[in-house]
Structures are given as structure tokens and as C-alpha cells.
Amino acid sequence: MRRHRSYLNLGMGACLSAWIAAAAADSPSVHVYNWYDYIGPTTLKDFKRDTGIMPIYDTFDSAEILESKLLTGGSGYDVVVASNFSLPTLIKAGVLEPLDPAKLPNLKHIDPELLAKLASNDPGNRYAVPYMWGTNGIGYNVDKVRAALGEQAPVDSWDLLFKEENLARLSQCGVALLDSPSEILPIVLQYLGLPPNSNNPDDYQKAEALLLKLRPHIAYFNSSKFITDLSNGDICVAVGWAGGMLDAKANAVQAGNGVRIEYSLPKEGAPLWFDTLVLLKQAPHPAQGLAFIDYLMRPEVIAPITDYLRYPNGNRSATPLVSAETRNNPAVYPSAETMARLFTLEPLPKKTERIRTRVWSKVKSGQ
Incomplete structure (x- = not known):
């Protein structure tokens, strides 16, 4: 999953690099690999x-880059932030070191319900602890959607997009989807009443049939452009990450352009993802790596x-320390009822991945 914000904090990055270079000499160190702009400023x-x-800090911007570097070996990193759906591949490849709970006293703060969901990718919760987590859902322009579909527009349902009569009307103001078969196709399968992580080729044919019918009404597939376009009013509906939708909403408010953005998690269910902290088996500084992981599990640090x-963390004790505006926002912290409807994404066998890739290529081309 790409976890970028809708602007690049270049000033913070430049200052951080200068500080690291100046402070690195003669200090015990830990080498960390994380998504770009995915940690607090201080x-x-x-x-x-x-x-x-001393943290030596590098960044990446795609799960593919991360997996390639780790599976090649000899990365030199101690701690990596890995998405939950990458964990089975990394575990099977023997890349990760099991975490020793005795050396992680702050593990007691992690929400056991989130650990139970993460266990589908990390059985027994042996290798990873949650860092941030989030959802994929629908971001929409309140006024334009009402103008297209009326006051009773089904913004709480995937019917908003997957019923052709609705999508055809919304196409007049613009609809965008993530360019990500691993995130969109599970949503379509779930909507059709099929397993979201299905290995059945027939299920993907059903998803393909629905998406090809809808394709003429979709403006584009892109995993970053939708944030700016939604905040500017250039599109009215997008499927993407909660944090991206909240960025779009905040940008519209800051611009004072009158665009009202809201985020919905459909009642049929939606993907739940985790970005996790893991220790590499070949970590050159394992003790410092564990210290870094434990530090990020301090409630006063992660809040x-x-x-x-604008993403929730996996730390139950930190929730009271998060600002009221953030913790009371159901787009950031879903209710228990909503959480029960969320599902995690899982890696698929290569044969199924090839099927999914072919389906996605056909859908994007409309053929």
C-alpha cells in the first residue's frame, strides 16, 4: 500500500537528512526502512x-521495492515497516526474525483485537506488531453526489459505484479508482458475495464482467491523482485510502473552495490493512532494532x-492521548460494528496473481 500524504514535506526531509548526517558519528545506531513521510516530524x-x-533512516514508496530489496538479501536494515499482505512472503522466505516479547515491554499496549486480525497474515503474531492501520473506502463530494443521485444517495454502500445506473449518473462529475488490482478486485469480489481473497478463476471472471460493464463510466485509475482532484472538485467520487480522503477534505477546507468531502466505509465490508514493524533476521543491530520497535509502542510516542x-495506530493505550478530533472521527477510528465487517488482504498464489493481473489489464483497457 502506498502511504503518502497529498503534499511532500520536503523541508522536514531536508532538515532530517542534515541532522542525521551531523549526528551519526560515533553513536550506536539502528537502520530503519519506512514508507516516505510516514513518521512524526520529531x-x-x-x-x-x-x-x-542514532536512527539511520531510509524511505521507499512501493511495496514492490521493499519486497525486492529484502528478498535479495543484505539490505543492511534492522527495522522495516512492512504491509500486512507482504508478511507471508517475507516469513516464508526466512527474511524476518521472530520478536522476543520479553524484550518488548510496551507490547502490552497493543490492541489484542487488531493482533487477532493481523494473525491472518502473521500466524501467532510472531514476527510483526502493528504500526499504523487503515481502511479503503469511498471518498465523495457531498453536494455533487446529492445533485446526481438525490438526498438518498447510497453513500454507505458499494451500490453507489457498482450499480451501473448510479455510476452512469456519477460519471458526469467524475469517478476514480485506485490503480491497484490487489485492492480493488477483493472489494468487487466481496460485493458479489464471493471470498475477497479467492483462488477460484471463475470468481475473477464474475468480477471482470461487472467491472467491464462499469468501465465506460470510470474516469481513470490512479493511486495519487484522486486526492487533489477530489479536493478541487474535479471528480466527485473516488475509491482509496482513508488517509488520502482525509487529506483531500483538509485541503479543500484550507483552500476555502466550498468543496465538502466525506469518507464512507460501505456496509457490505471493506479492506482493512496494517503497516507493521518487523525485525530482519540479518539485522546488523538487533538490540537497537528491538529498542526502536519498543519505543514506537510507547503511547506518548505513537499518539x-x-x-x-491521520492514520490510527495499533496501540490501545495511546487512544486517549490522540487528539479528540482524530480519535472521534469514525473515518479514522471505525466503530466496533464497522470493524466486524472489515477484511484483510492476503497474498495469492502466483497462478491466481497472473489471473488477477490479466483481469485488471482488460478492465483498464475496457476490452
Whole structure:
């Protein structure tokens, strides 16, 4: 999953790089690999201040880059932020070191319900702890959707998009989907009453048939453009990550352009994803790696990261420390009833992945 914000915090990145270069000499260190702009503005400095360990910090912008680097071996990293659907591949390849709970005293703060969901990708919760998590759902322009479909527009249902009569009307104001078969096709399968992580080729033919029927009404498939377009009013509906939709909403408010954006998790169910902290088996500094993981599980450390990123963390004890605006927003922290309807994504066998890729290519081309 791509976890970027809708703007690039270049100033913070430049200052951070200069600080790391100046402070690295003669310090015990930990080498960290994380998604771009996916940590608090002062978290790394605070870690150095509080522990005396110097974080050497690199970033990536796709799960494919991460997996390729780790599976090749010899990355030199200690701690990596890996998405939940990458975990089975990394575990099977022997890339990850099991975590020792005795060396992670702050593990007690992690929400056991989230750990239970994560166990579908990390059986027994042996290798990973939640860092941030989130959902994929529908971001929509309140006024344009009402103008197209009326006051009773089914914004709480995938019917908003997957019923052709609705999508045809919404196409007049613009609809965008993530360019991600691994995230969109499970949603379509779930909507059709099929297993979202299906290995049955016939199920993908059914998903393909529905999407090809809808394709003429979809403006584009893109995993970043929708954020700006939604906030500017250039499209009226998008399927994407909760954090991206909240960025679009915040940008529209800041611009004062009158665009009202809301985010919905459809009642039929939606994907739940995790970005997790893992320790590499070949970590050159395993003790410092565990110290870094444990530090990020401190409630007072992770709460401000959530406020900055607009993604919920996996730390139950941190929730009271998160700003009321963030923790009371159901788009960030879904209700227990909503959580029960969410499903995790799983890696598929290569044969099924090839089927899914072919389906996606046909859908995007409309042929």
C-alpha cells in the first residue's frame, strides 16, 4: 500500500537528512526502512534524545521495492515497516526474525483485537506488531453526489459505484479508482458475495464482467491523482485510502473552495490493512532494532504520529492521548460494528496473481 500524504514535506526531509548526517558519528545506531513521510516530524530526534541510539533512516514508496530489496538479501536494515499482505512472503522466505516479547515491554499496549486480525497474515503474531492501520473506502463530494443521485444517495454502500445506473449518473462529475488490482478486485469480489481473497478463476471472471460493464463510466485509475482532484472538485467520487480522503477534505477546507468531502466505509465490508514493524533476521543491530520497535509502542510516542499522519495506530493505550478530533472521527477510528465487517488482504498464489493481473489489464483497457 502506498502511504503518502497529498503534499511532500520536503523541508522536514531536508532538515532530517542534515541532522542525521551531523549526528551519526560515533553513536550506536539502528537502520530503519519506512514508507516516505510516514513518521512524526520529531520522532527520530526524540528517539535519539531518549535512548542515545542514532536512527539511520531510509524511505521507499512501493511495496514492490521493499519486497525486492529484502528478498535479495543484505539490505543492511534492522527495522522495516512492512504491509500486512507482504508478511507471508517475507516469513516464508526466512527474511524476518521472530520478536522476543520479553524484550518488548510496551507490547502490552497493543490492541489484542487488531493482533487477532493481523494473525491472518502473521500466524501467532510472531514476527510483526502493528504500526499504523487503515481502511479503503469511498471518498465523495457531498453536494455533487446529492445533485446526481438525490438526498438518498447510497453513500454507505458499494451500490453507489457498482450499480451501473448510479455510476452512469456519477460519471458526469467524475469517478476514480485506485490503480491497484490487489485492492480493488477483493472489494468487487466481496460485493458479489464471493471470498475477497479467492483462488477460484471463475470468481475473477464474475468480477471482470461487472467491472467491464462499469468501465465506460470510470474516469481513470490512479493511486495519487484522486486526492487533489477530489479536493478541487474535479471528480466527485473516488475509491482509496482513508488517509488520502482525509487529506483531500483538509485541503479543500484550507483552500476555502466550498468543496465538502466525506469518507464512507460501505456496509457490505471493506479492506482493512496494517503497516507493521518487523525485525530482519540479518539485522546488523538487533538490540537497537528491538529498542526502536519498543519505543514506537510507547503511547506518548505513537499518539502524535497518528495526529500527524491521520492514520490510527495499533496501540490501545495511546487512544486517549490522540487528539479528540482524530480519535472521534469514525473515518479514522471505525466503530466496533464497522470493524466486524472489515477484511484483510492476503497474498495469492502466483497462478491466481497472473489471473488477477490479466483481469485488471482488460478492465483498464475496457476490452
